[in-house]
Structures are given as C-alpha cells and as structure tokens.
Amino acid sequence: MQHQAHREPPSFIFTRSTKIYELLAGDIAAAAVSATLVAPTVTIIDRAIVEKASSNQPLLRSLRHQAWSLLKSPRQFMLSLPFGIVWSLYAGTYGVANVAETISERLTPEHVGTIVGxxxxxxxxPLGVWKDVRFAQMFARIPSRVANTAAASATATVPMPKLRPSRSATTVWLVRDALTLFGSFTLAPRLATAIPDNLALHPQTISQLSVPALTQIIATPLHLLGLDLTTRQHHIPWMQRIADTTRSGLLSTTIVRCFRILPAFGFGCIGNTEMRKALHKQHEQYD
Known part of the structure; x- marks a missing residue:
C-alpha cells in the first residue's frame, strides 16, 4: 500500500480537519433559526397588505388582529399554513445563500458575491411568487353587491377563487424581487465597504438595515401592481391599474413594507450571518 503516498492531494472537502458537511449543517441550522425569527412578522404584514389591497380593509386593524392571534396562540400561529409558506421562503433563501457561500469560498473565492447573489x-x-399567489388565494377578497336587503348599496366581500398568476404579474414580481435582492445581497455589502470607519461604528449593520428598506420605495408599487394583476385578471387599461394601486394606500403600504423588509433582509440577514459564523467557528480547526 506504499503507492497511496503518491496519490493526488485530497479535494477541497478534506483539506481541513473540519468536514464540509459540518459547515453545511451549520449553514442550514442558521437559516432555519433565522427564518423562524423573521417569519411571524412577515406573515402578519403580508396578510394585512393583501387584505388592504383587495378589500380596502384598514391596514392597522388587520395588523392588530394578526398580532393578537400570534400573542394569544403562538403555537397555533406557527403551525399554520401561512407561517409555513413564509418560513419556507426565507429558510430556502438563507439556506441556499449560506451553502453557496461556503462552497464558493473554497472553490472560487473571487466570485463569492456573484455566486451567492x-x-x-x-x-x-420562485418561492416569493408562490408565496404571493398563495396569500392572494387565501386572503384576497373581491367586492360583491348585497342584494335584497335594506342596505342594498352596501358591499360584502367573498373569497378570491383559486387562480394562477398571469405572466404580467409574474414579470412584475420578478422585477420587484430582483430589486430587493440586489439591494440586500449586493448593494448593501458594497456600500458598507465604502462607508469610512470614522463615520460609522458599524457600517455593515447600517448598510444592511437601510438599503433593503429604501428599495421598497420602488418595490412597493410593483408589489401592489402584481397583486392587482393577480386578483383582477380581466382586461383593465394599464394606466387605470396604476392609478388604482397608487390610490389604495400606497404611502401606508410602502411604510409598512419598509418595516417588513427590516426583519426579512435586515435583521434576518444579520442574524443569519452571525449565527453561520458562530457555528462555523465551532468547527473551523485548521491542521
């Protein structure tokens, strides 16, 4: 067996005493915990926005109702389908980003940012579009005239029928998500390196919290337009759609989505990164 000493060097997986699967396990654990922390807030806000956009239900009332449901029955809330959908979205996003970073750091360290993004x-x-469609199916309401009552002019709401997103809605949401992800995973880290240390104690934290939130100024109208295209699939002129979305609480929705993005791509990204580093540090032992 002396010929074994002349074999080629081992692959990158075994160049460290730490096996790659230990690092990847830390990546997945960090993603799961981070998603669990951010999913309740995102679930509450996203449901309220859908209800506001489709039936003009007051945004704050919906937020209060869902927050109370979480506080009253946290176990039931976290076992619900909406929570599971949102959790899957962020666990998948964080997890894939972590795994891609771990592997690319060892294979092509000069392209880590591009590969992770x-x-x-x-x-x-795709998970974001799936989440938006499912939320529209579960929580969107369409107006229905109440007939044969004293209040004949009043309106009620009925559940949105099961439907598929149109190509236009998918395209609009694609642009929305591209903008948000670019701000979170690419622009925020680049701006953090450009901030002088004497101007901020924690430039990375400041950049990661502010940049994704500011992207919602542009992303929120796109989100509402995509939701309108999903819930009203009959022919409506584009200018009328745009006018309708801007009238239906655009300012309040933008503010709420700015706060929504903080846990998802602000605190969530920071927490995921720090947990990943801590878990990796437990195993990172160089020969």
Missing amino acids: ASAFLVNV
Missing part, C-alpha cells in the same frame, strides 16, 4: 435570486424569486 445569483443563488439567492434563483431560489427567492
């Missing part, structure tokens, strides 16, 4: 985009976009 592209991987997160390819996972987040």
